[in-house]
Amino acid sequence: MHGFLYVYEPAMFEYLGNSLAATFAHRRKRELLLKDLLNYELTAEQIAALPRCGTPPIANLAQCLGVWYVLEGSTLGGQMIARHLSRQFGAAAAKVTGFHGGYGDRTQAEWQAFCRLMELHLPPEKADEIEEAAQSAKLTFHYLSDWLQDI
Secondary structure, eight states, X not given: XXXXXXXXXXXXXXXXXXXXXXXXXXXXXXXXXXXXXXXXXXXXXXXXXXXXXXXXXXXSXXXXXXXXXXXXXXXXXXXXXXXXXXXXXXXXXGGGOTTTTTTGGGHHHHHHHHHHHHHHHSOTTOHHHHHHHHHHHHHHXXXXXXXXXXX
């Protein structure tokens, strides 16, 4: 995921504009994952050598929001992974599950807030943009899956 977020996250912020970038700033995941990798005792050189995906196919805000949908939705599943790791490894898991822990006990509320943001920026009257965001989300799932299989 580091190689995916390393490339995707900055690209996504390019399309948000200043006000949305401020709204989305706390949703950054790249630094959480980097901290987990460092806590897992990877060196900066090892992390820099990890594979990275190619340029994201994002050309506008609707496509950007489609990608955000995938990444924000993954915080819900990430919490399940974090709980599993905590059951398996106890307190030691806490230092390497910052990324998977999402927003902690605020994850559900953050997901709902994100859905409201999506509705605000992609209201029903913007059907073409909604479709573009949906296609972008599907493409992101496929792209991530294909990239992970290739590395």
